[in-house]
Amino acid sequence: MHILFLTDNFPPEGNAPATRTYEHAIRWVEAGHKVTVITCAPNFPEGQVFDGYKNLWYQTHDLDGINVVRVKTYITANEGFVKRILDYMSFMVAGFFAGLFQKKPDVIVATSPQFFCACAGWALSAVRRKSFVFELRDIWPASITAVGAMKDSFAIRMLEKIELFLYCRADSIVSVTHAFKKELIERGIDGDKIEVVLNGVDLTKYEPALEKDIHFAKQYGLEGKFVAGYIGTHGMAHGLEHVVDVAERLQDHDDIRVVFAGGGAARQKVVDLVMKKRLKNVVLIDRQPKEMMPKLWSLCDVSLVPLVNSELFRAVIPSKIFECMGMGIPTIMSVPEGEATAIIRKTDSGLVVESEDVEQITDAILKLYKDKSLYQRIRVNSIAAAPKYSRDIMASDMTTIIKKHVN
Incomplete structure (x- = not known):
């Protein structure tokens, strides 16, 4: 099975989305599957490209058996609504076009927390006639208003319409919490296509320390x-x-x-x-x-x-x-x-x-x-x-x- 996975966070970034995707992907590779991850130059959260990387239009490398494809995006720090939207949308466009050149994927998976990444995943699935799995890590854009980054507005309501469109079009939704699943069902999404896979810990790396480093x-x-x-x-x-x-x-x-x-x-x-x-x-x-x-x-x-x-x-x-x-x-x-x-x-x-x-x-x-x-x-x-x-x-x-x- 060839899994084509879209995420705008991936190692060496160390946040939760990057860690989850990587730790799942290496296990899928060990199980005999081919995994291609489309992502961008590592820059989260400061909005500065990590040492040893460049923000290029298209570059590939192997990471522990995972085929990593990095695309050029508009890079900004993790702050400011408009700049972040531009960041997300640039990855959506670049990630979609990069996905067109990947050979024979069997399924398209795209992850949140922001759903412009999922937009690219859905568009790729439609063009390539493959199933689309939406990994839901956050209820977005509700989380924007929850922290006061932006008030309810026409723009937020339009984003919510796109959000519901993606939920409806996904062949399967993988939620990281049972509460997210419950909320989606209450909003009219078919519960039969929502599965829950919690986050977890890689016990090969995290074990009790006998003393402080x-x-x-x-x-x-x-x-x-x-x-x-x-x-x-x-x-x-x-x-x-x-x-x-x-x-x-x-x-x-x-x-x-x-x-x-x-x-x-x-x-x-x-x-x-x-x-x-x-x-x-x-x-x-x-x-x-x-x-x-x-x-x-x-x-x-x-x-x-x-x-x-x-x-x-x-x-x-x-x-x-x-x-x-x-x-x-x-x-x-x-x-x-x-x-x-x-x-x-x-x-x-x-x-x-x-x-x-x-x-x-x-x-x-x-x-x-x-x-x-x-x-x-x-x-x-x-x-x-x-x-x-x-x-x-x-x-x-x-x-x-x-x-x-x-x-």
Whole structure:
């Protein structure tokens, strides 16, 4: 089976869409399938092409058996609605034309979070007369208005019409949460063609660390410290200003450090707030290569997983919780009650507090810092839960779905 997969995020980018696609694709290749990924020059989230790459019209290379095709796009940082739309639309056009030159695909798969990528996938499936599988990672454009990046408008309503068109035209929709599936059914989409494949963790890479990475711990002064870490994309949806407020409340605890590691649209806001408040207990680490993530995670005693208090985010499952399970790191989850909080409670792999509640987040950190038996119990539960969310299982489930639509 030849799977033609369109995504505008792919390694060496290290965000959730890039990681999911890569970790699925290498397993499909190992299972004997041919995989071609059409993507762009790596640039997320800063909007700067990574070292060693160029933004060229058409270039190919092999990555662990995956045939990677990179196309030229309009590149911008992960901020600003108009520029991001231009970025997305340029990939839609370039990705579509690149897809026309790929030999004998059996099925076309395209992933969100933005659906212009899916537009290219649908158009290719129509031209090449192959089935179209839409991997749904986010309810977009609703997430734009949820974080206040844009108010409801004619443009948003037009995007919603395109969104519904794609749902209807897809031969199959693979949702990353059960809540997304439920929402689509409520909006009139046939539930029989919606399958759920959660995110997961590559247990060959993420395993419990016996100690903090020596190099990173020494470099950032974290030796012997209890570390509460926010690791990942710094986006508007995460409400990281509240985590800075948490750090301010923890200033008198010299053994505790709050770490922010990553980049994104809200990164500078975090940096500015830390400087303004003159916080000495905050460590800022720039975005690291994906292969360094297990070492970066090893610095953390607890993982902070926040989202702003919006109804939309009840349906979101932050993928980092599965990596935390693999590493045996307890999660402090401050997101609206929903599927993600249910997973943490069911697995007893962390503490759940109110979204945007600075006092509760602070208390949760102190609770795990002081109560060693509670901390150890949650750590053990995290490790035990990880195999249930193995990327091996998720990749296999998605293969089964895709095979149903091979012409």
